[in-house]
Structure formats: C-alpha cells, structure tokens
Amino acid sequence: MTMRALRQFGGGLAAAASLLALAACQTTKAAVPGAPPPLDVSVAAVVEQPVTTASEWIATLDGYVNAQIRPQVSGYLVTRRYREGAAVHRGDVLFEIDPRPLQAVLTQATAQAAQAEAQLAKSARDVERDTPLASQQAIAQSQLDADIQAWRAAKANVDALEAAVETARLNVSFTSVTSLIDGVAAIATAQIGDLVGPATLLTTVSQVSPIKAYFAVSELEYLRIAGAINGAQSGRQPWDSQAGLSLTLSDGRIYPHKGTFVAADREVDRGTGTIRLVAAFPNPGNLLRPGQYGRVRALTGTDAHALVVPQRAVSDLQGGYQIRVLGPGNHVTIRTVTVGDRVGNLRIITSGATAGEQVIVGAPAAVRDGSIVTPKPYTHTEG
Secondary structure: OOHHHHHHHHHHHHHHHHHHHHHHHHHHHHOOOOOOOOEEEEEEEOEEEEEEEEEEEEEEEEEEEEEEEOOOOOEEEEEEOOOOOOEEOOOOEEEEEOOHHHHHHHHHHHHHHHHHHHHHHHHHHHHHHHHHHHHOOOOOHHHHHHHHHHHHHHHHHHHHHHHHHHHHHHHHHOOEEEOOOOEEEOOOOOOOOOEEOOOOOOEEEEEEEEEEEEEEEEHHHHHHHHHHHHOHHHOOOOOOOOOOEEEEEOOOOEOOOOEEEEEEOOOOOOOOOEEEEEEEEOOHHHOOOOOOEEEEEEEEEEEEEEEEEEHHHOEEEOOEEEEEEEOHHHEEEEEEEEEEEEEOOEEEEEEOOOOOOEEEEOOOOOOOOOOEEEEEEOOHHHO
16 A cells, blocks of 8 residues: 555544544434433223213202292282291281271272162162053053162172272272282281282292292204103103202202202204203202202213213313323324213213224323324323
C-alpha cells in the first residue's frame, strides 16, 4: 500500500471514529433521565353478563285528591272547628260563618210561603164553591174560569216560595263549612272575622293515603311501555308488576312500600319531549306529604347477554361516549361507543366493544390515543 493510500485510509478511520463518537453522544443525551415513564392505569375487562335494567325519574308528590274548601255563602267567619294539619273526615265541620243574616232570610221566606199557601187555600175554596154553580148556570162560566186561573197562579206562587224557603234553608246550612273528603287539612288561609264568600279559599284538604307521585319520562321510554300503559285498565302493568315502583326519599332512604302505575297524561310536552306519568304509593302514617320530592325507580327490562364495563371507564364527550381500549404492546386506542342504561356502578355498552377486551378505568387526561401505559387490574374499591 502506498503512502497516499495509507493517508486516505487513516483519514477514513478518523472520520468513522468521529461519527461513532457523535452517535454515542446523542445516545447519551437521549438516555438522559427526565423522559416520563409509561403511566400506571387501572384496566378492567369488558364482561358479558345478564343484567336487569332500571330507570329512575325525579318525582313530585301530591294528594290523590286535593279538595279546596270554599264557602258557598257570604258572611263573616266566626269559628274554626278543626286543628290545622290534622286528619279530618268527610262531613266534619271545619269553619262556621255567622248564620244570623241568612236565618232572617229563611224566616222571611217561610212567612211569605205561608201567605201564599193561605191564598192557595182560598183559591181552592172558590173553585170548589163555583164549580156546581156554573154547572147550574147560577153564575157565569167566566167567573169559574177566573177562579181556576187564580188557583193556578196561587199554586205556582206557593211552589216558587217553597223553593225560596229551601234555598234559604240550604244557605243557612252552608254557614257550616264541611270537609268534602277524608284527608289532611292544611293551615287555614282565612282568619276569624274575615268577610268571606264563594271566591275565598279557606283551606285545602288532601287525601294522602294513597298519595300520587308525578314524574316525566322521555318519549323513547314511553314508546317502550306504551302498549302496557294503554292496556293498564285490563290489569297489565307498564313495568314488572311484582317488583313495582320504588321511591327514594330526599334524604336517601328507600321508601318501604312499593307503588303502582295509575295513569299517563294525554300528550307529550313539546318543549321537553317528555310525557307525565302518575303512580300511587301507600302512605300509612301520612309520612309522605304533597309537595315532597323523590326519585321513582322501575325495572324496565332484562338482557341476558349485555356487555358491561365500569361506569368510570366511559367518557362523555359532547354528547358522545368513548372508551380507552388497551391493545398489543400496551398501546391505547380511543374508541367511540354506544351506551345503554346504568346498572349500579356499571354501564352497558350496546356497540363498539367486544367481550374480553381490556378498557382503562378512570384514565388520566394524559392518556391519549397511541399512548403506552403500564396496566394494573382494576378493583371496585377504587370507586
């Protein structure tokens, strides 16, 4: 090898050494601590299992019957005869109105009726006396005709005045304002000494056993049970008749008595897209009162092959739903899914997942599509 060739070979070795040194330096820089390790995530399997689906709605309680107690006559309120907030029975006297003015009207009407009856009796005697005389032509027939017309007028007058007496008697009885139903009477809205009349609300009596619960269901939910609702009068129930409807009170307690479906409203609300339904719940002890809020829950169906994942594995994004699926090499794939009802702390997946796939539960925001993670089994104690 010539000297020139040796010098070229030596220069090539030097260049190669420089490249190796640069590569080593870059490798050293890439391995510098500070690059984030794969995130630890909890994963759970998509499980196929039979589930019973249920729905829950906000409910407002109201009396089965709410009777507004108003007087039928005008006068001054003189007595309240019931204890506010207590149970009353149909026919119980709740208020009394001063009866004296109406009693005077009754007395006057009775006297006028008595006068009319006396006139009727005189007219009857005139007809009785003049009938044979007219047949004997002892008096003119026109005289008898006048007697008969006078008797008829007197009879009509008596009937009218007797009706006035009955009206006056009813008005006197109406001074005792009674309850129309059995129920719980509200606090009085009128005070003793008030001048009241038919437009005055004195109080309200509500039948609270059973008590009604009003709740609104979506149009889609209604369509599922429309057949049973429309056939409810034949004994069918829109939901499981054995399970019935359950009521959760505002303090979180489950009401111990089951409810039954009563009726559906005639139309779907165009503004909300819901239809109002009514259920009835037994109410021994009058624990439930009109105006209370609760949550009505019903079993709406069963699915023997439902795919479920923990609720925290499903992300809600602008009206859509996504899950993060763990793929080969612990790579994450974000997938859009269609969800069904919630079942406890699980969520039904109706499309977009396969039984046995691993999904990330409660994924941190840093876990994106294509991320590499370190999986660990999900436990229910994690929430």
